[in-house]
Amino acid sequence: MIFAPTKAEPVMPRSLLAVICLLLFAPLASAQSDQKQPARPNVVFILADDLGYSDIGCYGGEIDTPNLDGLAANGIRFTQFYNTARCWPTRGALLSGYYAQQIHRDALPEVPGGGNGVRQEWARLLPELLAPAGYRSYHSGKWHVDGPVLKSGFVRSLDMRNQGNFFSSAGNSIDDVPVPKSDDAGYYATIATADHAIDCLKEHSSKHAGTPFFHYLAFIAPHFPLHALPEDIAKYRDRYLAGWEAMREARYAKQRSLELVHTPLSKLEQDVGPPYHFPEALEKLGPGEVNRPLPWDSLTDEQRRFQATKMAIHAAMVDRMDHEIGRVIAQLKAMGAFENTLIFFASDNGASAEIMVRNGGHDPTASPGSAATYLCLGPGFSSACNTPHRRHKTWVHEGGISTPLIAHWPAGIQSKGELRATPGHVVDIVPTVLELAGVAPTREWKGEALPPAPGKSLVPAFAADVTVKRDSLWWLHEGNRAVRVGDWKLVAAKGDAWALYDLKTDRAEQNDLSKAMPDKVRELEQVWQKQTDEFTELAKQTLDQQPKAGARPRAAARRNRN
Template identity: 40%
Template sequence: MNRALVQALGLGLLLGLAPTATGADKPNVVVILCDDMGFSDLGCYGGEIATPNLDALAANGVRFTQFYNAARCCPTRASLLTGLYPHQAGIGHMMDDKGKPGYTGNLNAACRTIAEVLKPAGYRSYAVGKWHVTRFAGADGPKTNWPLSRGFDRFYGTIHGAGSYYDPSSLVRDTTMISPFADKEYTPKTYYYTDAITDHAVRFVGDHAKDHARDPFFLYVAFTAAHWPMHALPEDIAKYKGKYATGYEPVRKARFEKAAKLGLIDPKQLMCPGAEDWDKVADKAWESAGMEVYAAMVDRMDQGVGKLVAELKRNGQLDNTLILFLQDNGGCAELQGRTGNANHPNIARPDKPTFPAMKPEEFAAGGSVPKQTRDGFPVRMGPKVMPGPADTYVAYGRGWANVSNTPFREYKHWVHEGGISTPLIAHWPSGISAKGELRKQPGHLIDIAATCTDLAGATYPKDAPALEGKSLRPAFADKALDREAIYWEHEGNRAVRAGDWKLVAKHGRVWELYDLAKDRVEANDLAAKEPERVKALVAKYEAYAKRTNVEPWPVAPAKK
């Protein structure tokens, strides 16, 4: 071993860091991303939902208390995969082309995915679940931004975003679009997308151990749970029957107290105001059922995490695998399916099918919201439709999203803390010695690609935009992350955090200023008292916006 390497390893040990591995010792990396969940939904972050497998990863690793996403599904995925801010990767909004470089609805050619960066370092890469970083989701369109064209060796999942859990559209294996009911490679007794994601993640890990045991791997697992529609299997729903019948506030209060006891939040900062009044809810059985099904969806996802961990352990891969779990945005207050419409009437389930039964090879019609089930029953929406089965399509609503985001303000779309705060669990037995500790360093999912590049010893390409994130390796050992600021913009909602100070505004509204060390729930706006600090942070934000292709959002702000 040469002298320089000995010195480097010695310095790493002094700092409490795992050395960057080489050759066969390079760590595997598994990134698990869930969908539309809030800061407090997991048991290890204060929630009452049963998440024993994620709780176990947290107990044997570290939890970050101030980690952030990009407030919405597509921008988050673009940032996570590339280590850039969303607009730099071409996805400042969703899957629509607005004719601006930062808003093409498609990963651009300049950026590199984690899989593309790790491939020259000897990694094989696999992706399962929701892709959602290209507007070309059809079988006949260009596939230049499908996973196998962006560095991944295998893929099973959906190219676009939401859809039925029992019959997802735009389902793809590698580069071929498939109907889940004409797929000879995967024939479960009951098709449920969360299980399909889990089973393929497990399969990819097992196949890798069998066929490529000498190579490290990167696995990206993008669950759609718990994005609407509220679809869950009966045995999981049964666990939560009646659990939410007392309404929003008792659950929020219990979560707050548990999160405070765990050290995740400061109890002196209290909670944001409740979003809805339970006493004014007309149909409490229907309203509580939405949260029962939501909890069942999270529960099922956690069961899948347990199966994946068991497979890593079975193959002797768990100790040298970094598992990162996080969420794409805060809880979702969207009202999808909570009122009926002509195509999805608010009716009781008919006694017999009203559409012709679909053939196994047919694809579900209607995109994200199918009109019918496989056996011909109409898909129904509205306040009389109890969520859970395949013939329903209902979101859980703003009141429960407020519970999910306990104790923070706002939701998915917005860049106040409730829209962008995510758990981050990091578990790596051979690289993280801490067990059950908290990490309070502010971080952002742009840091994931930087972390993977660092741990893999990969060379980041010089012809790509420089990584915006920081490797989390120092933070794993509870060292500081040296960063100037973290930035956000989505639909005109914008923010910058520098140290403990956060400047934030909704679209079309004035800037607000908060000292997050004393007021992370953003209750006490200090903008009027700190005009010079506001001016300095505005300058930082404007420089970021210019540098990263952020354009003034053209749509008029919604009125409250």
């Protein structure tokens, strides 16, 4: 029944009616507004391996990466994000929230560590920390962290242990169980990694809908050996014949147009080659190989074609990885999870200058990029992939430690295509995800206070281009060392004296200010040493729990080197 005012009933003034309606319905409007706030997000962290800072399109590259570019266009890009310069330290830091040296996953001057190091019991990984909030965690791809995957809190895993042949599954593990032998017809590691991730997502959608998930998607690509599908290589076959100088200049110009960098372009260091010298590899690879970034016009025709072909394979691997990421995105959309999934993308270190021959060796008569070949990018095109920065993987100059970081979350990040200049580090991922998941940081473990975690939450930077406050960022790897305080960076390669750079205008590390500013050098050196001493004291407490030298099989030790 509808009631309406009669002639005997005065009509309420519209202004008064509006006020009453506002009072009556304001709580409901507020509740509806609260309901629009995103729930705890799903999280997908995508990690590439040996990807250069400028390799993907949205960071200046010419490689076709439409899916990653789309995430960047509808999310945010961090311009000063860092890794640890090497694969296994980065993975340990990323998943634990601690510097690798704090948890025995990289060495200190007085404490051995690295790929064979064993974390302390308290150094739990992100899946274990998320479990109390109801998250289910999945892993697809490279592991390279100590211990079985499932014991670290993941409920499913594809462990790509075979990192020497992209066309074979031999040696891999599923849920920590070795895969059965297969003829591997049609197998390619990058596709298999995405297939596993998609299968996990489908299972989650059908059996655990409504439960948040964390998926760690760690591609091997574009790590050596340079293996790619023939159709992907053909797309880039002749694209790099102009050489690494031309590629660097083109990428730098694009980066400047995108306002990604505000620094001069670094100079090629013709005297800096691979971090490890394997003369026998150069013999096996033949006269086309070059282990220095020499002027392109000084190379022979054979050398130019050989180098351009290697870069074409590297590009094909990145292109294919982006394509497979697109399939994962399509699955997230199909299951209705895309809007409330926070997707990160980063690289474990800079592009690699390494040149070596491992595993099954190298057949110079085989088609480049096929299973019978073993090629590495080398210092020439590695320098171009790390544009505009200096040096490569293993060094802690900017070229070794700078990574793209894309963050895309439609329900939680309203910014579209914006840049974030705050410095950040992979140790920041754990506190960021825990904050969004509503998980309070753990302060103790079994009655003992935990060491303070160095990471900072990046959540404030999701909303605006603000600086996440921190005292410093610190690096040490194989004698290469660095510290960053504000825009000042102190850095030295193994055996070299400290050099000082103002990264606000010189991220390419071209103008060494150490002689002009000795007091600043001493100030930053004290910061670096204090961190080193604290980490050493912590690591020594559990030194007796570390494996003795030579305790692991040599094959495992070789696998852990990269």
